[in-house]
Amino acid sequence: SPRTVLISGCSSGIGLELAVHLAHDPKQRYQVVATMRDLRKKEMLEAAAGDALGKTLTLAQLDVCNDESVAQCLSGIQGGEVDVLVNNAGVGLVGPLEGLSIDTMKNIFDTNFLGAIRLVKAVLPGMKKRRQGHIVVVSSVMGLQGVIFNEVYSASKFAVEGFFESLAIQLLQFNIFISLVEPGPVVTDFEGKLMAQVATAEFPGTDPETLSYFRDFYLPASRELFRSVGQNPKDVAQAIAKVIGSTRPPLRKQTNLRYLTLAALKAVDPSGSLYVRTAHSLLFRWPRLLHLSLRCLACGCLPARVEP
Template identity: 60%
Template sequence: EQKAVLVTGCSSGIGLRLAVLLAQDAKKRYHVTATMRDLRKKDKLEQAAGYTLNKTLSIQRLDVCSDESVAECLNNMKDRRVDVLVNNAGVGQIGPIESLSMQDMQKVFETNFFGAVRMIKAVLPDMKKRKSGHIVTMSSVMGLQGIVFNDVYAASKFAMEGFCESLAVQLLKFNVNVSLIEPGPVNTEFEMKLMEEVGKSQFPGADVETVRYFKEVYLPASHEIFTTLGQSPDTVAKATMQVIGMRLPRLRYQTNPLYTPLVALKYADESGSLSVRTFYNLLFNFGPLFHLSMNLIKCITCNCFRRGAVSPS
């Protein structure tokens, strides 16, 4: 029997690729409800969906920040049935916290955390009743390791990690699986959207030195990380599809073997000093050598740290 998969945030990036890959499954294992906040943006998805449109893929409106929108979407689904929920919708935020309003920070949590929680709450009763289901959430390596100038974004992903880790224990009793996908940098519109916002900001409230670190040290380093270590949305979507197809999925999956060692620092030293100092050195001391050090990381890790990362077949 076909599994009903609901994916949030499918107008672009990982969500779009994942919805299409699942819909194109050769064994036709899935019927995908690909959702997005604004249906005016559905052209790209429709085009990518091709022959699967209105067959194994249907498009629905869904804003993860609205109770009404979530209810409406579920009511439009056959028997309101969701076998696999993919919480993919998310927004980024970078910059010195002094220049971000409380309201803007709360918006990140409204989408990345409460949006996913709203979705889980909506599908959970039926999954428990049926004693089957899979809740998959697009977290990030930043859900495990904080990154400079990504304070609130990282916190929102940490929040999701804590939520899912807690829930996973209870849900095991109901045969409902919980999985977190933790990509490193992914080359989607995500980075571009962040750059656009940063470009507009005058950084009110932040001191000159902090703004200089952000603009002249962090931004080039971050760009470098996206170019050297970045994955394609397709790679992350393939890894996620693999996880969805598993009979006994794990709680956590990192998708980028090049990034795994950076996260491992945290587990190597429980005091936290090792990771704080390593990230400090990468950012402030390697300066002009940043490019070299990123390539070194790539070179050292490409063979040794594959264990534990999902690699698409």
């Protein structure tokens, strides 16, 4: 019988593409419960789901920040059994730290970190009882390496990585797998929402030098990265589907080969300096070369050499 897959954050982006991809599985291996915080935003998903709607794909309301919503969503699932949980819902945050409120930061952690945990707590007892299950988490390369002006977002994904790596050890005893999927930039609403926020944000209390690093260095480089090496959400969905379909799912899966080398810099130099200095040089010394360097680091033609 098909495996029940519950996905959070399906009104757009990676979640939407994954829900549609799994619902159209040629072998009909999945019964997809595509959830979203606000069901008024269901049109895009419904249109993309086509004839799978009401058959291999059903819609449900789910706000990962709300305990009641989580409980209600789970109680609406036939048999209450979730075989595969995909923690996809997430929000970004960029900007100079001095200009961001603690409440804004709390919301990032509540969604990206605690939101995933709320769902895990809800599905885990059933998975343990059945001694099977798969928990997939859409993390990020920023869960592996810190990125300038993304401190809080990156920290929320590091938290996710630490939490799920720890949990994976216990869950092996129950035949339950965990997979952290780590995309680089993906061309979805995610970036647009962030850019809209920073366009009007004033970041009060931030000194002009820091603001200039953010607006004149970081933002153009970030736009260029999305443009040059940004992945299509369909490709990311396909990579996640492969992880879900695998008999021995990996703990980690990066979807963009260009980022493998950058992440590896941390392993090569345990002191951490190599990664920090390379990231610094790529932004402040060779800004025009940033996307090119990523390509070349990935193919190996540009060695990651930095001055001490």
